Amino acid sequence: MSAVDAIHARPVTSDNFSRYGRAYDLTDDTDGKVVWTVGDGWNDGFTKTPLIDGGGHLGITRGGQAPWDCRAMERHPLTEEAIFCLAAPVILAVAPASDADQPHRDEIEAFVIAPGQAVVMDRNVWHDACRGVSGSAPYYWMAVCGLGESPWVPVSGGPIKVSAAAGTGSTK
Structure with missing residues (x-):
């Protein structure tokens, strides 16, 4: 049994997510990875470079609520995957990209992605489906689809409980 039976998600930043890919804050x-513009009664921002490499497909997943037992993960060897939420923050559990056949529970970290933020996972980064911080929460994803199977495999060492850290509500 692992010395750690649970992990707490922390707010995502460019620095703490760099091991897995890129994080953007459009709020x-x-x-610096975002171009900012202002007009009469509005302002906006967009990524300086395309969000993912390749012409991605847009999808939506309806995630359950944290806490949950992270039991299985998937990875994508042929595409990056971007995650961004609709209106409520979500938790993304990830493990480092590797040549292993399974992610290991002791390598799993979790991040809260708030509305207005996006993360882009590098190829082969293990990940679970996101869950809402304080209730069921849908979120968008973008990846190149149709590149073969994307098998979900059990987490080596058994499941690990993933939850939001105290005070991680609807803010960053």
Whole structure:
């Protein structure tokens, strides 16, 4: 049995997510990876480079609620995958990209993605479906689909409980 039986998600930042890919914040007007524009009564931002490499498909997943037992994960060897939420924050559980046949529970980390943020996972990063921080929450994803099977495999070492850290509500 692992020394850690549960992990708590922390708010995602470019720094703490860099092991898995890129994180963007389209809400604070300061992310250097975003182009910011202002008009009469509005402002916006868009990523300086395309969100993922390749012409991605847009999808939506309706995730359950945290906490949950992370029992299985998938990875995509031929595409990056972007995750961004609709209106409520979600938790993404990930494990490092590897040549192993399964992710290991001791390598799993979790991040809260708030509305206005996006993450892009590198190829082969293990991940579970996201869950809402404080209730069921749908979220968008973008990846190149039709590249073969994307098998879900059990987490080596058994499941691990994933939850939001105290005070991780609907804010970043």
